[in-house]
Amino acid sequence: MTDNIPYLDLPAQIRGIRKDLDAAIARTLDNCSFCLGPDVAQFEKDFAKFIGAEHCVSFNSGTSALHVALLLLNVGPGDEVITTPFTFVATSWAISYVGAKPVYVDIEEGTMNLDPKLLERAITPKTKAVMPVHLYGQSFDIDPILEICRKHKLPLVEDAAQAVGSKYKGKIIGTFGEISCFSFYPGKNLGACGEGGALVTNNSAFAARARALREHGSTVRYYHEEVGFNYRMEGIQGAVLGVKLPHLQKWTNERRRVARRYHKLLKDTPLQLPREAAYAESAYHVYAVRHPRRDELKKHFEANGVGCALHYPLPLHLQKCYANLGHKPGDFPVAEKVARECLSLPIYPELTDAQIQRVVEVVKNFFK
């Protein structure tokens, strides 16, 4: 009897740093800084330094960070924001929350990120921002997208929720656009013990306004300059993230080790493997393979005790919540095809070579 392999093994990560987490959480209990506080402030400094950005403003989730990013750019009702239909829904939520319209641009089949070749034709006089996603931890092709943004004087917001520690042309992502947003959801590469997120920017005015917006639109307590939100990061999450951040580079290296093993051991199977673009150094938040018999493969994994996941089974333009946009099947054919075929394999720093071998055997048995 072999042990099951979970899709994600958070307990293994927690076990490795449990003492430090206990101490950090105990410190928060002692100082009672439960909303923001010194550990959050320290984490913001450390995270900004890690990214190479001037400012980091933390939030209670990546979704909140994205929402505030669009508010900082004064995107509002009647405006359009260009994004990808193949992402977690929160990218589009931010656009909807400010009353704007998500305008989707299909993805490249190789990288599954927004296709720069299709971007320019989606721009209209109503376009106020471009917000692609560094999906699965691999950067989108930033240079051609930035060039189009500059030509049309449009700000670039990077949804980097899945891509902390990822690089584009050798430089860590987070400062290519005006604002980048990260998620510290527990399963992310850098995860809190609860919800968390951040935006980073080199723009001081944006950072100052973001700090006010996350705290009820105020800089002086009980005086409110604009309608704001309760989007503060919890003190405990700042303490936890402070413990985890020093491990991130090592964890990213380990994720890349797992990806290399999969590449090597699966390359002769009928699966289509994720392709790392020449410009990218992926943080491998997700290792998504593709095959037309995806649903059967998923059942086969489950029957053999190997966890897997679907990121994502239905592109956003076909979701019920966006029926009002009037899209139909066939509008974004690449996203639709990838959504039908993708399956995410287990990938985390603690995954052993023996476990990888077992995942590979399960794949090979499927095709026997």
Ligand SMILES: Cc1ncc(COP(=O)(O)O)c(C=O)c1O
């Ligand atoms: C691409 C993408 N954008 C936004 C989010 C939202 O982040 P959060 O779950 O922290 O709100 C996530 C993560 O869940 C994500 O994967």
